Amino acid sequence: MQQTMQHPLRARRDWRSALLYIGPSIFVLTVIAVVPVAYAFVTSMSDWHLHRPAMRQWVGLENYTRLLADPRFLNSVGVTLLFTVLAVGFSMVAGFVIALLIQKHFPGKNIVRALLTIPMIMTPVVSTLIFRVFFFEADVGLVNWVLRMFGIPGPAWVASSPYAFVSIIIVQTWFMTPFVILVVDAALESLPKEPFDAAMIDGASYLQRVIWLVIPMLKGTLLFTLVFRITIDYRMFETIYILTGGGPSRDTQVLSVWVYNRALRSFDVGYANAGSVIMMLIIAVTCLTLLLFAYRKADRI
Numbered sequence: 001m002q003q004t005m006q007h008p009l010r011a012r013r014d015w016r017s018a019l020l021y022i023g024p025s026i027f028v029l030t031v032i033a034v035v036p037v038a039y040a041f042v043t044s045m046s047d048w049h050l051h052r053p054a055m056r057q058w059v060g061l062e063n064y065t066r067l068l069a070d071p072r073f074l075n076s077v078g079v080t081l082l083f084t085v086l087a088v089g090f091s092m093v094a095g096f097v098i099a100l101l102i103q104k105h106f107p108g109k110n111i112v113r114a115l116l117t118i119p120m121i122m123t124p125v126v127s128t129l130i131f132r133v134f135f136f137e138a139d140v141g142l143v144n145w146v147l148r149m150f151g152i153p154g155p156a157w158v159a160s161s162p163y164a165f166v167s168i169i170i171v172q173t174w175f176m177t178p179f180v181i182l183v184v185d186a187a188l189e190s191l192p193k194e195p196f197d198a199a200m201i202d203g204a205s206y207l208q209r210v211i212w213l214v215i216p217m218l219k220g221t222l223l224f225t226l227v228f229r230i231t232i233d234y235r236m237f238e239t240i241y242i243l244t245g246g247g248p249s250r251d252t253q254v255l256s257v258w259v260y261n262r263a264l265r266s267f268d269v270g271y272a273n274a275g276s277v278i279m280m281l282i283i284a285v286t287c288l289t290l291l292l293f294a295y296r297k298a299d300r301i
Helices: 002-043 062-068 071-101 109-116 124-135 142-149 163-189 194-201 206-217 219-234 238-243 255-264 269-300
Strands: none
Touching: 002 269, 062 269, 071 163, 071 219, 071 255, 071 269, 109 163, 124 142, 124 163, 124 238, 163 219, 163 238, 194 206, 206 219, 219 269, 238 255, 255 269
16 A cells, blocks of 8 residues: 555656756747747738838738738749759668668778768858859859860859759758768668578578668668658758749749748748748648658558
8 A cells, every 4th residue: 555655656756857857958949949930820920011010910811811822932832842852852862872882891981981971061051152153153163164075055053944943952962961871871780680691591682682671671760861851951941042042033942932032021021920830831741741651551560
């Protein structure tokens, strides 16, 4: 009887101890994440212009209905989705393949691993400016210089369509592929050797071992990497803004650039916050759908 009376008290003390440790983290997370999101949602239901803040008024869902009929906003949604699919897809495939290649033992392997992380540790602004000035410049850029050697006239990469969109895909893939390499490489190092030895004895080729052993065993790691990559690329701003500014003709104006232009150039903060809320909802639904799909598939197995 005495032991049964002590259990609730012990559990209560454990909860108090846990709150003592995680309380500051919860408070900081609430301040920097929950409060801004709630504030953005509240202000998205108001007609709020920075050049006339005193005339701010509540409009309810009017901003959201305007968004659904705004061709520029809908174009930004389409551009964002296409950019995310291509940039995430290319970086996931490239990172996975490179991680498989560097699993082979060769001289200077650790040096190669270190060099592969250079794009990720560089500041996005610096790396984007390097691509814009040294690679994609129409007159003196390295890419057009190489094309002219073969008699091919190079385009204005960041100022013409569809080359501007291709440019942001290339830069983002180059910048984020090292992250995929690092995660997958670490996961590959932790895989047990016995299944691979048994598959080799049975005569399985390298491609068969990758398809039937590596990918199923890395399913959780790949899902985590995929969700993380989607959250980064979907809200990408600095790379696109510096490289193309959202142009030409809004061909590269993703949602983050649209929100920036609407809030800090048109000063329509309420309307911009409505777009940012929809942006947040789209990315949340996408990631939750992926996680739910993976959970149901794992549950069936």
